[in-house]
Amino acid sequence: MSLSAALSTATSGLSSLQTQSAILSGNVSNAQNADYSRRYATLTTQAVNGLPMAGRVSSILRVSDSMLSQSYYSSVSGLGLADAQLANMNKLAGLLGASESSSDQTALGQALSQFEQAWKDLEATPESADLKAQVINRGKQMLSEIARLAAQENSLRLASQDSIQSGLTGINDAAARIASLNSQIVAQQNAGQSVADLQDLRDAELAKIAAQTDIKVLVDDRGAMSVYSANGVQIVAGTQAQTFRYDADSNTILNAGPGNGGSDVTAGLAGGALQGQLDFLDTSAAALASSDPNRAGLAKMMNQLDALAQNIMDVVNAAYDDPDTADAEVFFEVDPTAPADARIASSLIVAATADDLLTGRAGAVQQAMATTQITADASNPASAPNGLRLSSTTLSGLVSGILSYHARAASEATTDQAAASSLKSTVEIKLQDTKGVDIDTELAQLQLLQNNYAALANVLNSIISMYDELMSIGR
Numbered sequence: 001m002s003l004s005a006a007l008s009t010a011t012s013g014l015s016s017l018q019t020q021s022a023i024l025s026g027n028v029s030n031a032q033n034a035d036y037s038r039r040y041a042t043l044t045t046q047a048v049n050g051l052p053m054a055g056r057v058s059s060i061l062r063v064s065d066s067m068l069s070q071s072y073y074s075s076v077s078g079l080g081l082a083d084a085q086l087a088n089m090n091k092l093a094g095l096l097g098a099s100e101s102s103s104d105q106t107a108l109g110q111a112l113s114q115f116e117q118a119w120k121d122l123e124a125t126p127e128s129a130d131l132k133a134q135v136i137n138r139g140k141q142m143l144s145e146i147a148r149l150a151a152q153e154n155s156l157r158l159a160s161q162d163s164i165q166s167g168l169t170g171i172n173d174a175a176a177r178i179a180s181l182n183s184q185i186v187a188q189q190n191a192g193q194s195v196a197d198l199q200d201l202r203d204a205e206l207a208k209i210a211a212q213t214d215i216k217v218l219v220d221d222r223g224a225m226s227v228y229s230a231n232g233v234q235i236v237a238g239t240q241a242q243t244f245r246y247d248a249d250s251n252t253i254l255n256a257g258p259g260n261g262g263s264d265v266t267a268g269l270a271g272g273a274l275q276g277q278l279d280f281l282d283t284s285a286a287a288l289a290s291s292d293p294n295r296a297g298l299a300k301m302m303n304q305l306d307a308l309a310q311n312i313m314d315v316v317n318a319a320y321d322d323p324d325t326a327d328a329e330v331f332f333e334v335d336p337t338a339p340a341d342a343r344i345a346s347s348l349i350v351a352a353t354a355d356d357l358l359t360g361r362a363g364a365v366q367q368a369m370a371t372t373q374i375t376a377d378a379s380n381p382a383s384a385p386n387g388l389r390l391s392s393t394t395l396s397g398l399v400s401g402i403l404s405y406h407a408r409a410a411s412e413a414t415t416d417q418a419a420a421s422s423l424k425s426t427v428e429i430k431l432q433d434t435k436g437v438d439i440d441t442e443l444a445q446l447q448l449l450q451n452n453y454a455a456l457a458n459v460l461n462s463i464i465s466m467y468d469e470l471m472s473i474g475r
Contacts, residue, residue, distance in 0.1 A: 010460040012056065016043065017453045019057045024446045031437040035204045037062035038437050039196055062196035063435045069203070070217065072431050075424040076207055077214040077230075077271040082420035084276025085294045086413040088160070092301050093410035095152055098403040100411050108149070109399050111142040112312075112369075116396075119366035126359035133354045135362075139331065142312075143348050150305050150345035156298055160277045161248050167212040167274050168244045168253065174205040175227070175241035181205070182224040183239045189223045199223075209235065214271030233268035244269075251281045288385040293409035296387075303386035304402045305345035308395075310381075311374050313348060315395060319368035320352075320361050329358055331365070369395050 023039050030036035044058040093099065097106035105113070118138040122131045181202045185195045202225060209215055214230035220238075227236040233255070235242055243256045244265070253269055254262045266278060279287070280297045287296035288303075313332040320331040331352045338347035352358075373392040379401065380388040390401045 007460070007463050010456055010463060013456045014453065014460065016057055017449055017456065021446065021449050021453075023060060024442050024449065027437045028439060028442050028446075031439055031442075034432065034436075035200055036437070037064060037196065037200055037203075037435040039063075039194075059192075060194040060196060062199060064199075065431070065434045066217075066219075068427070068431050068434055072424075072427045073206060073210040073215055073217070074230075074271075075420070075427045076210040077212075079417075079420040079424045080211040080273040081271055081276045082413070082417040084163070084273040084280075086410075086417040088276065088280045088297055089293065089406070089410040089413040091156060091159075092297065093406040095149060096403055096406050098405075098407040098410070100407045106403060108145055109396070109403065111138075111145045112396060112399055114138050115142045116366055116369045119362045119369070122359060123362040123366060126362060129354065132357045132359065135357060136350055136352065136354050139350045143309075143332075143350065146305055146309055146348070147346045150302060150343050153298065153302050153343075157281060160281050160298070161246070164246050164253075164274060164277045167272075167277070168246055171209050171212050171235065172241075172243050174208040175236045175243075177205050178202055178225060178227060178236045179239050179241040182236070185223045195223060210272065212272040212274045213269040229265075229269050231268040231270050233265045251278060251283070253278075285385075288387075291387070291389075293387060293405070294413070297409075300385070300387040301406070302343060302345070303384040304388060304405070306343050306384060307379055307381060307386055307388070308398055308402065309343075309345040309348050311378055311398060312395060313344075314378075315368050315372045315374070316365055319365040319372075320358060322358055322361060329361075374398055 020041050023041055027038050039060055039062050041057045042059045042061060044056055045052055046056075096108065097104075115135075115138040118131070118135045122128070122135050125131055181198050185198045185202070188195050188198065206215065206217065206227065209227065215235065216228045216230055218226045218228075220226070224238045225236065226234070226238060228234055233242075245254050245256045246252075247254055252264050252266045253274070255265045256262060269275070276294070279292075279295045281299075282296045283299045284296070288299060290296065293300065316332055317330045321329050329352075331350065332348055333351040334344060335342075335347045335349045372394060374390075374394065374397075375392055376390055379390045379393065379398050380386050388401055388405060390398065393401060
């Protein structure tokens with residue numbers, strides 16, 4: 001090898017080491033960035049006349065593990081589902097004041113107890129005008145509490161619908177960015193440029209989609225990525241992103257992308273926060289019949305309130321009706337001015353007044369409220385399933401059953417969310433151990449490069465000295 005060739009090799013080697021040092025420096029600078037994947041250089045060495053030249057940096061790649069990344073996206077989706085379910089179950093339990101850790105009487109239970117006690121007090125002193133008024137007021141207060149709970153149906157539904165719409169907006173935006181990044185990655189890869197930064201950005205967008213629905217990812221030879229839901233709904237295909245929209249009236253997700261004509265893809269977007277909210281709003285027969293409190297969660301609670309109102313009216317009216325008269329006396333009735341589709345929980349009213357109250361029926365009403373057995377079919381009617389699995393019980397037992405149902409659902413959702421969070425953390429740690437930056441390793445590698453650089457600098461100085469010696473001989 002000539003001195004000029006040796007000088008060229010040494011110079012190229014120094015340049016290569018400088019590039020590798022810059023990569024390591026970038027790794028160390030991004031050690032705390034969870035979205036950053038460690039970079040590394042690939043080297044190629046050419047030979048001239050059988051002699052090796054300096055290793056050149058042919059490409060800058062990032063560390064990745066497709067299988068581990070897929071597990072991570074699945075865990076993100078699982079946590080998104082668990083978070084949505086926990087939020088919904090906590091809303092329902094919180095609305096009722098239901099808790100497995102508290103023995104305090106709830107507003108609903110207290111209202112029922114006070115109404116029953118009012119009848120008992122009236123039985124002892126039937127001539128008291130104040131106690132007559134108290135029965136009427138306690139009855140109205142109890143109905144007011146049931147109606148207050150039923151009145152939350154619309155706000156709870158709107159909150160879930162907003163979450164679905166927000167989730168779909170997030171999917172649409174992320175899908176569009178992935179399609180754009182695909183185009184940039186293909187172009188830069190064809191030009192021989194590093195695409196590691198773009199790939200990291202693309203992964204961050206994937207995680208946003210995964211939080212809403214479970215996904216599967218495919219990358220072609222050009223570096224372009226296709227994204228599908230776990231059930232096969234196409235979200236991104238190369239540079240083409242699908243667009244989804246939510247139809248609140250039917251609680252369905254439609255594919256509004258090119259060539260899809262608004263097809264229903266609800267069943268195809270399983271997992272993630274979207275499923276949690278869609279399940280909560282589901283009113284299908286299958287969902288209502290399911291033992292899973294997360295499915296048709298809102299409808300089940302409202303049906304429970306309807307069942308409670310209906311049974312209160314049936315038990316009280318049956319006992320209040322005087323068997324010695326031909327007329328059918330009622331204490332409660334459905335408001336005749338209420339809309340035809342109104343829930344009984346929100347349309348029940350007190351029909352009696354303090355002036356015409358049948359005080360002679362006070363004992364019968366109080367006894368009926370305390371002892372009348374409500375059948376399983378009455379507490380969970382086939383016409384409006386509500387998830388309750390109660391055997392024969394009293395009115396207070398029905399209230400307790402409703403509260404226990406929601407306290408247990410919230411507790412189970414808390415356990416499931418904790419498990420999903422733990423799984424995500426475990427997978428995330430494994431992924432970071434694989435693709436993340438280890439400071440000690442990087443510094444050790446940097447020290448090695450520094451030693452190589454110093455050695456190669458000495459070689460370069462020696463070659464320059466040989467040049468100088470050769471030039472002096474020529475003079």
